[in-house]
Amino acid sequence: MTGRELDAAGITDPELRAAYTRCRLLNARHGRTYFLATRLLPADRRPAVHALYGFARWADDIVDDTGTDAVPAERAAALDRLDRLLRRALTGGRPADEPVVLALADTAARYAIEPAHFTDFMASMRADLTVTDYATYADLRAYMHGSAAVIGLQMLPVLGTVTDRATAAPHAAALGVAFQLTNFLRDVGEDLDRGRIYLPADLLAAHGVHRDLLLWSRRTGRHDRRITAALRAAEDLTRGVYREAEPGLAMLDPVAWPCIRTAHLLYRDILDTIADGGYAVLHRRAVVPRRRRAAVAADGLARVLAARFAARRSTPSAPMPYGGDALPAKEPG
Incomplete structure (x- = not known):
């Protein structure tokens, strides 16, 4: 975490600065698309996004720990401990x-999430500790409310809106779901x-x-037209x-x-890469070419600069930091 971002956000406590720095490292290491898009936010808002991502990543790593010593009971215990720390922190206690x-609780308080x-x-x-598949899209969508839609809702107060927040909320939730569906398709x-x-x-x-057909394809590296058709249907969805x-x-x-637009474009590029690669996600990971990521980021930066220039020339009715509903202002990929 650069000192400039922390200073801009008014984060002066040394322990908090270290906590936010830890979250930023998690974002940079594990969420390349998300991290790249976050760089386009005003400096004072980046620490909050890193905190939200860092916490989600921390929990996800507990669930996905497949090390030889990480038996399901131990993962469940680790997740329970994290939940207790979270509840304590959100009610004003210290998260050990x-x-x-610590960074997440500070962000939640600053933005009234x-x-x-x-x-x-x-x-x-x-649910990820015990559920291994979903019978219907409705079942999956219920799971994704907690795993993805709420991420969009957490982000909304940080980003700020020019409408009342309730109007923007369903779209923010949908974008979180779209990002996760993209990841599901990429990571089959x-x-x-x-x-x-x-x-x-x-x-x-x-x-x-x-x-069994998916396992066969994964194991042998062979393709099957039925799998391709199903993956194409998942892309359409x-x-x-x-x-x-x-x-x-x-x-x-x-x-x-511009930050969210950049993330939106880059995640949709993942879908394009999957399709262009013949839906071979069972055999290799789809990666957006570096040149394309750089081009999208450059376009996003140009839009950011234009927006900031316009904001400086605007009236005081433009959005303000920590603004609420329609008040004046403020990648996991």
Whole structure:
């Protein structure tokens, strides 16, 4: 975390600065797309986004720990401990020695983020300890409310809006879901190695696909037209959720929306890469070329500079930091 970002956000306590720095490192290491987009935010808002990402990543790493010593009971115990620390921190207590929780609690307080969003998130993390597949898209969408939609809702107060927040909220939630569906499609093979299938069973079955067929393809490296058809259907489903989310972009604070627009474009580029690669996600990870990421980021930077220039020339009715509903202003990929 650069000192400039922390200074801009008014974070002066040494322990808090160290906690936010830890979150930034997690974001930079594990969420390249997300991190790149976050760089386009005003400096004072970046620490909050890093805290939200860092906490989500911390919980996800507990759930996905497949080390030889990480038996399910130990992962469940670690998640329970994290939940206790979170609840204590959100009610004003000290989260012991977990800097990620400390930064998250500070962000939640600064931006008045609903505690229920974190409760719902933890519920979905617990589901990952025992649930290995989802029968229908409705079942998966219920899971994604806690694992993805609430991430969009957590971000909304940080980004700021030019409408009332309730109007923007469904679109923010949809964008979180679209990002996660993109990750599910990209990571089909890796998730299968962990014993999980996030693509709905009814969608797969409609194309004659089942777990054993996916395992066969993963193991042998061979393709099957039924799998390709199912993955194409999952792509179509995901693009539909992006369309649900798109109207919300124009509702964001003008100096923040280039960040989300950049993330939106880069995540959709992942879908394009998957399609262009013949839906071979069971055999290799789809990666957006570095040149394309740089081009999208450069365009985002130009839009940021234009928005900031316009904001400096605007009237005091432009959004203010920590602004509430329609008040004047403020990648996991």
